Amino acid sequence: MLLERIYDEDLSQASYFIGCQAENVALVVDPRRDIQTYLDLAAHHGMTITAVTETHIHADFLSGARELAAATGATAYVSGEGGEDWQYDFAAERLVDGDTITLGNITVTARHTPGHTPEHLSYLVTDGAFADQPGYLLTGDFVFSGDVGRPDLLDEATGMEDTRFAGAKQLFASLKSVFLTLPDYVQVFPGHGAGSACGKALGALPSTTVGYERTFAWWGKHLAADDEQGFVEELLEGQPDAPAYFGRMKRQNIQGPALLGGCTAPRALDAREVSRGLEDGTYALVDTRSVDQVHAGTVPGALSIPSPGKAATHIAWAFDPDTDDAALVILAPDADKAATYGDHFVRVGVDAPVGYVTSLAGLPTAVPPLVAPADLEKLLIEDPDAELVDVRNRSEYTDGTVPGAEHLSAGRVLFHQDQLPSGDATVVTFCQSGLRNSVAAAALRRAGRHVVELDDSYAGWSRWAASQNDDMTTPESR
Known part of the structure; x- marks a missing residue:
């Protein structure tokens, strides 16, 4: 059996290529939309991609399952679990708990593991040439290295209300009924690594085992004590901000992403x-x-x-x-x-x-407005309608910010301008080092906002404030 992980550092997302070397056929799980890497991998190993599937309706990226199936003639499989509200709108084979995909002597069994989303599937993989029991579990956004998938994205990204509590309880039940019933030796291959917004404490390790997670993951103590309420409370506390584009991804992945038919070079x-x-x-x-x-x-x-x-x-x-x-x-x-x-x-x-x-030669240019940390207070006094906005993650803001700053993360600021001052009021933005702030500030300027960037952002302001012996530890009102 061949099992290869294809990892996108940009979105901290993993897809998997599973191949039977006896019959040279392969399955791809959770492919991204630029599919050439999977075609190249199949060609390298002399295999034909005959099946494509995904673990759930993704929020953080646009699925390439439909694209890859169209390009290869492979059968597309999606979840048929979760109820009427969680069915895909495009043609594909539906899988429910216990259904299998066969690749030569490899059997891939779908297990319904709701919690992160209602329709979520994980895949148990049995290498029939070596064993008659599954040795591998592809968990998607169910279990990560050191963490489990967050159940609050439907609230955060799609505008639903209080689904997080039911989702957290479903996740607890899925861990009990599926994950912890497996032998400790089963290798676990998650759908995301560190840096993903699909959890709050994801590890960077590409894989783990059932036994390791059972013993050392934060949630293990709650399952051992059958402490559902403690699990729910710890799971929901401190989850990172969900970027606003997640809602669009959910909608498009349900509808079926538009087929590219290959990428046209710019x-x-x-x-x-x-x-x-x-x-x-x-x-x-x-x-x-x-x-x-x-x-x-x-x-x-x-x-x-x-x-x-x-x-x-x-x-x-x-x-x-x-x-x-x-x-x-x-x-x-x-x-x-x-x-x-x-x-x-x-x-x-x-x-x-x-x-x-290749350059800006011949194009109109201008210098974006910046304010030095030493001049920030003066700007805010002279322009009392201006608003100071911290575009870092919520946890960073809570740990300490510039006095008077409001919070609206960079992944949400363009889409939630109703939380900014109306009209032509100045918005002063900052992140930690300036990189995320540059993204957010430029997006707001394109939307017609007057934005001033805090030069060197919070790191620069912190150095300046320390030199002034200013208190910079907690959010304060101006």
């Missing part, structure tokens, strides 16, 4: 065409340079995506294809780099890259 554009497109609103520039370079001057209204390794995450924070129909022009050194950004963007349903430019 074409080289000249400054004259881009300038016209920027002027009439048909184009939006994606500035991929560092924060310092953007602060030295960028195209007005440009999006800032300063970290290549987080391009999918950041474009999903900064651009809403439901409301913004501009085509994206990527600032990149060459066609290959521009295509790489395009691959990341489609993972979150931003399918609009049409071209690229």
